[in-house]
Amino acid sequence: MKFRGKTPKEPLTRKQKLRRELLRILVISAAALLSAFNLNSFVDTADLFPGGFSGAALLIIRLTDKYLGLKLAYSAVFLPLNVFPIYLGLRYLGKKFTFYSMYFTILSSVLTDAIPAIPITYDVLLICIFGGLINGMIIVLCLWMDASGGGTDFISIVLLERKGINAWNYILAGNVVILCLAGIFFGWDKALYSIIFQFVTTQVIQNLFKRYNQLTLIVITDMPESVYDKISILTHHDATLFRGEGFFKETTKHMIYSVIGADQAPMLIREIHEVDPHAFINVLKTERLAGHFYSRPRE
Known part of the structure; x- marks a missing residue:
């Protein structure tokens, strides 16, 4: 019995490639806009600390505001934190993947500074649940379009694809450090509510994005x-x-x-x-x- 095995797929036409790239740009742009809205209208309203580099950036911004009286722009903190992850992306994950991830990172940072906060609710538990849902969907949209939200997403994908290492425990350890510092300086209620926010985000990603399962x-x-x-x-x-x-x-x-x-x-x-x-x-x-x-x- 002879099996034919793999046969090459027909290459995409120029028009199909253009449509695919346009779709990627539109979806990632929408995700960046949604990210800015979520940070300003949900996360900032409840003084939460989302996971990853976004949480680290907000911690730095709030510490400098509280103890130094300096109000730093979100992009001024978040973008420098992403320099090393972007380097990893260029080296290990491909130029196009890194380009679209950079596009999301830069656009979401700029929009976060530009868009005013529009509080939807002041109920912290509701903010944790719905803000976490939105945050999870933002990450999933980027992953569906073969991009990432920057920061720890870059690191986790590099470790998983290149080394076969599940980076979840390392990311969790980093989030624990951020939440402990947040609890010490801003009250443990903020840190504990942030755990709910991060848990909801994780559940959305695990249920909607299964490429690595x-x-x-x-x-x-x-x-x-x-x-x-x-x-x-x-x-x-x-x-x-x-x-x-x-x-x-x-x-x-x-x-x-x-x-x-x-x-x-x-x-x-x-x-x-x-x-x-x-x-x-x-x-x-x-x-x-x-x-x-x-x-x-x-x-």
Whole structure:
């Protein structure tokens, strides 16, 4: 049995590329505007400290205002903090990915300084929940458009893609330091409410962005060549073929085993059922993966 394996995809036309880039710019611009609104109307209203470099920037701004009487612009603090992450992005993640991430970082910083605060509510718990939801959606929008929100997003993606290291524990440790300093200087109620804000943000990201999650795919089929072609062409992942015998009808069965990205599963299952409507598909959550796993290259 010979499997065809991967076949090259048709290259995008110039018009399709232009539309894709225009969409990226529009979505990232909307995310930057939403980020500025969220920081001014929710985060600043409740004196919260979001995670990552944004929280660090707000901590520095509020400390200098409280103890030195200097009101620093958000962009004057946030942009310098992103110099090293941008360097990592240029070196490890690709120029286009870094460019769009820089675009978001600069635009959101400038808009944060330019847009006046419009408080929606003064209820801190509501601000934590809805501000966290908005913050999570902002990050997801950037990730969907193959960009990042800067700061710790750069660092976590570099460690995950290049070193296979889940940076969550390191980012969490950095957030703990920020929250402890915030609690000491501005009161522990602000720090504790900020934990709710960060928790909501994390839940939104984990539920809506699954590129870095893996699933184990087990397919029992009578059309292994066609099923493998779908897996190989659509996901660029390989598969292993097992041959066995079904107990009930005592007929020869083919079982295909593969590991794919969680974001690829719905499309792939649909395509497999198109070529083999009787295929039995079992999808399992993959907790840990050791070995080569194809990651879509960044531009």
